Amino acid sequence: MAGSKAGTFVKITEVSKTFPLGQGRKLSAVREVSLTVEPGTVLAITGPSGSGKSTLLNLVGAIDRPDQGEIEIDGQSLAGLSRNQLADYRRGIGFVFQRYNLLPALTALDNVLTPVLPYRVNYDKVGRATELLAQVGLAGRERSLPALLSGGEQQRVGIARALIGSPGLLLADEPTGNLDSATGAEIIKLLLSLREENGMTILIATHDADLASTADRHIKLHDGQIA
Secondary structure, eight states: OOOBTTBOOEEEEEEEEEEEEETTEEEEEEEEEEEEEOTTOEEEEEOSTTSSHHHHHHHHTTSSOOSEEEEEETTEEGGGOOHHHHHHHHHTEEEEOTTOOOOTTSOHHHHHHTTTTTSOOSSOHHHHHHHHHHHTTOTTOTTOOGGGSOHHHHHHHHHHHHHTTOOSEEEEESTTTTSOHHHHHHHHHHHHHHHHHHTOEEEEEOSOHHHHHHSSEEEEEETTEEO
16 A cells, blocks of 8 residues: 555545543544645645644554544555554655654764664665655765754654655655745745656645645635635
8 A cells, every 4th residue: 555656546435533631621633624635635624723723644554543534545544454454554654744753872874764664675774765865855864863963854853764665655744844934935935846757746734825726726725624
């Protein structure tokens, strides 16, 4: 289910997710969301804080399970997967985070390698990581520690790390949220060019109106529902 060179097909049907708040109260983070995303599409998901954007990405990424409804990836329901199959599925997705989530003691190259280090793969890991750093504009910075990189450069390392497993699906949660507008624009341009080169479906949760305007499609969430 890693998706083809054209990207991954995502189908979400009547999906809801609630979280307990204590004292019998619950938060309805996502409510009866239905959505189809064609392979190779860049979809922007916008809405105010607390509208359910990150929760929806976590459900598609199998970090959380929905309380009801179904998520299908390339025709396969996530609900029917075993724990080991879900772990394999998550390994086949690229995740990009607002806070970069780089390991401070590791070089840029080693950070890119972290998702695949424990696994046997049919390619040269170091060679691929080096190529990806060049692809995101960081050739020659392989040995730099995160503290020596700007925010935009750290996010580029995060994007290279997300691509190490050649994912058909990339999930980006506020990828420009910690960046100034000019650097954010560079990251948007980079994501779109990588989609063309690598063949991916990209789901982006964002407050950034400029980023949303560059996407192929745009949905807005309000109180967990598509507005």
